[in-house]
Amino acid sequence: MPPMPSELAYVPFVSVENMMRLVHHHGIEQVLRELTDAVEADYRRWALFEKSPRLASHSREGVIELMPTSDGEVFSFKYVNGHPSNTAKGFQTVAAFGLLARVDTGYPILLAEMTLLTALRTAATSAMVARHLAPRGARVMAMIGNGAQAEFQALAMKSVVGIDTVRLYDIDPQATAKVARNLADSGLTIVSCASTQEAVEGAQIITTCTADKACATILTDNMVGAGIHINAIGGDCPGKTELHQDILKRAATFVEFEPQTRIEGEIQQMDASYPVTEFHQVLDGSAAGRRDARQITLFDSVGFATEDFSALRYIHCKLEGTDFFQKIDMLADPDDPRDLFGMLQRAA
Template sequence: MPSPGPGPLSLVPFVSVADMMALVNGIGAERFLVELAAYIEADFRRWHMFEKTPRLATHSKEGVIELMPTSDGVEFGFKFVNGHPLNTRDGRQTVTAFGMLANVRDGYPVLLSEMTILTALRTAATSALAAKYLAPKGSRTMAVIGNGAQCEFQVLAIRALCGIDTVRLYDIDARATEKAAHNLAGSGISVVACASSQEAVEQADIITTCTADKRNATILTDNMIGSGVHINAIGGDCPGKTELHRDILLRSDIFVEYEPQTRGEGEIQQLDPGHAVTELWQVIAGQAAGRRDAGQITIFDSVGFAIEDFSALRCVRDQLARIGQPSKLDLLADPDDPRDLFGMLRRAAQTAGAAE
């Protein structure tokens, strides 16, 4: 009699939170960020090969739940992710996520992975990639406004790809700044805790805004931004949620991930829909100019796009060998005869009955 236990086709490799931490720590967070950025860069270079759609978002008064699918024709990937700024009041993450890769050929999942940590890493890697192409040459100092879960990843990624040596931190909650400063101690980066956004951005070549609260829609005002800086605007990422004053946008060259999605979600929702923006992949692929001169203000209006998650899942899949055999989930039914799903169910009942 055929065994009712899971067959080999039914098992999907699974990367838990513990596995992801072991993987990242085994490689080293900074090196992992560099490798991840290389995967994103490679996928941005072959942008035309991907099926692209704005993410599917379900908004509620508390936050948003999103599905972010894409495919390069060989593999299909998607991420489930939420954004709930008030979650931290109950000890929950603002953003949690998981994702999957599947074969396009047969539709079978090949990897299920936690993506809360991976999303933090890929967001930072994408920002660093943008800064690599857009920040002023010889940037030494970065500022981070918003010192929550994304902050340290931003600093390490931008140090790794752009070589900054000083970071200036500000958060409306001083304990968040303290937490980030503590975590960055010993990293070799000089950390300056600041008393205001204004103070934090002074002398900064690269500014990252990564705040979570929708109610603070203007983290940076026009007078705070001098010439010759690059801004990664991370926190403005859904309808009604922005961080930069409109006047800054009007003085800047704006780079986005995928224009049809960013129009509704990014800083540019404050602008006329016809306002010119450049997709970052165009700069990476050499099809559009990045920074043209030292005085220019460049903004990477980042909202997070499905291809970055696809790159991240590819990167994790390729590194899986490093964490040994991952655990596997009994996720897919695998009857001996694929048409005999009902028979598999019935045989499982018989086996269970026989064991009683």
């Protein structure tokens, strides 16, 4: 259980620096494997969670979102943005922080950066789904879109699913060179490609992760052969897609939380009768996953609050006995809980 309120005059805060220290201490591939298991464990408890589409504030430049959930004992939320033009200004496309709190008291027990943690949990979620839906023995992944998420996706698929080759393509050759450089010592075979068509050749898994807020066609129907698993993670808000409709018509489509994905995912292109399966149904046995070797499976991933919940709880558990956090004074803690004003006066 989380600590009691009497222990919470100071709240653990995991800064960017300490998040990096924690990941390096355990090793990024171990963190990805453990986080994959943590995300799956909570998907297997799906019925316990409060679920709703995230609260989104859209502007011409991007989106700012709040993603809350609770399992009845612990509450979490994440603040996150998505601003595709930020990289041209020297900023991250995505920046985030999150909070974990006790339900019985409302007291927070963790505040953490979530820019790095979101990249880790997104990759872990992709790997969780792929180990259930990707074709057996998949060894080659095409990575279309080589921005901030690409290396995390590649390493998660390597450590959880067992891929050994990543074929890279981005419209910006410098982005591809960046990923190739960062993964040079990863144990993966890295192939830099000149087009999407070249990148998907021989791949059993195709991951699309582009940033433009547009109804784009990153993959066309002719690029997707029988038996492919598509991990579509770039289409994550209204008016932002990556796949041609004809691909969706051929694929068995799996989603996190259907009401949210209908608004934000690839399936926003389809009418309400288009059939999808929520992934937790595969885990609890109420729906089939991959049916045969020739079936095309599509994970239409937009990110869901339970995944952030899992990531924050995972980090919280990893803090015990370490110095990978700071204690921050964010809770008023008067000697008499009814005398908040008196506490303020004593500071004068």
